[in-house]
Amino acid sequence: METETTSAPTGKGTEAQAAAPTSQASADGHPTASAAGRLLGAADIRRIADEAGVSPTKKFGQNFVIDPGTVRRIVREAGVTATDHVMEVGPGLGSLTLAILETGATMTAVEIDPPLAERLPDTVAEFMPDAAGRLTVVNRDALTVTPQNMPDFNDDRSFTLVANLPYNVATPILLTLLERFDNLGSFLVMVQKEVADRLSAKPGSKIYGTPSVKLAWYGTAERVGTIGRNVFWPAPNVDSALVKFTRYAADDPAAPDSGPDAADRELTFKLIDAAFGQRRKTLHAALKQLVPSDVFTAANIDQTRRGETLTIEEFASLAKALQAAEAAGVATEVAR
Template identity: 65%
Template sequence: MTQLDSSTTLLGASDIRRIAAEAGISPTKKLGQNFVIDPGTVRRIVREAGIEADDLVLEVGPGLGSLTLGILECDAELTAVEIDRSLARRLPQTVAAYSETGASRIHIINQDALAIKPADLPDEYSERDFTLVANLPYNVATPILLTLLQRFSHLDRFLVMVQKEVADRLVAAPGSKIYGAPSAKIAWYGKAAPAGHIGRNVFWPAPNVDSALVSFERRHREDRISDHRDSVFALVDAAFQQRRKTLHAALRGRIGDYAYQISGIDPTRRGETLTIEEFLMLEQAARQEQA
């Protein structure tokens, strides 16, 4: 069990509102800002993430610092990426006030997570496996996850809070009504699983949607041929753009009859029934057909 740092204090509802008022900060819907005001929920997220002392952690959208302090409480090394300039400027002050040792273990970047590249993070993130722990902005949660998984091979696992409908799609299995392109693309990198629901009352302001936790573990890196990822994802996108059509119809012009024979995949199936492994088999067969 992780030994928590007793020198760190987590934020409650009154702390969050006071900090926001002092800094002149109002949550904006545009940036998907809903701040966690319940220390119990913060500790639950960190516990589910399995954060230990000296772990390397990335947080996207730290906001006013609720989850940030929970991560620092575990003596982890943290980089926090915040798009809002006012919030990024305020965060060091909050960390200094609520954590005696946290200031030496946090690196804050004022940038859009969708634009983050390896060169933007400390060198450690290109050398060691790290964990993403975040209350993600709900309107861009899926693009952020897919972007980070693509750009950072050492992003080994994550525990994120997202809108429940997004969580359901991320963990959906082939053949289900909610299985789609995001489900297949996440599966390219590893295994996503549901990690529990979060009530609306733990946020300020309370969102109009339900929230859920999703956990993820990356597969061994050699299990995927990244050189062909883009072409596999292009097949996934094409198949789900017309999800009620058969593969033969949806992928016409991309996949020839011989490729179906090589791969052993029935062209009368729909894309929503294929695993990511089958999409890869189909892409490999198409390349073989064209050779």
């Protein structure tokens, strides 16, 4: 999908990221007296969809939020303020977009569906006109987003992602954005409940897997709430949940890639993929083509364990031990 950026409602030509916002939400997530406009309800959603000729599609995993209280709750959990720069992926018809703008924040919405991307600025102009200058809309697949084609965020020390993510691509989107944007400091996303459980799972649990451990490379994640099916149109067949993530600071000693002997992310992730690709096997069996026995010893990891019992720190230690062995000419297999 090629990029087409719209920063104002049709015919107004407002430039993106205009003057500083003048409205803000109160601590409980409800608009202050100075906040102009209102959020979308079920009737609004259906009318806008009808006017735009939009029908929710399984292709893009579209389920639109029709409850103002839910989107305010998402923004409140994310801690968005008027000083923040927010990325939203999959804004759809604008329910969450308006709740983010209600805080006074500046934001860029990434929408893959051309009709929805084209319609969104007009919806903001109708329901929250004072916020139109703080919105940029980019018609692009979120998996193709980079700092080069999304320069809005390049000057930010840190920005946040707030989104109702399509269930089928939520994990790839999160890991891709974290890899490409070093300044993506936090996110609050609504995803399928099972996906939320996997993203926040801890070692040793049945649902702990590749998404859990790879996300832990970048920071800490926790589930912060459950969302019922009745707040969506159309209603999905599963419940949803909120996941909150905070990235490690650059100098945080807990980060696997910190310090002079930091682990290599690409190599660490290669070991994770191999270990969970055969999760019922021991590390010795699952990683035999990649890791010699003496490297397990050097990393102080029992090779009879399974990958699902290892923390991200242990995977990183194994990668560092393998790096050291390769550098010393001990390892015969180069796992790259």
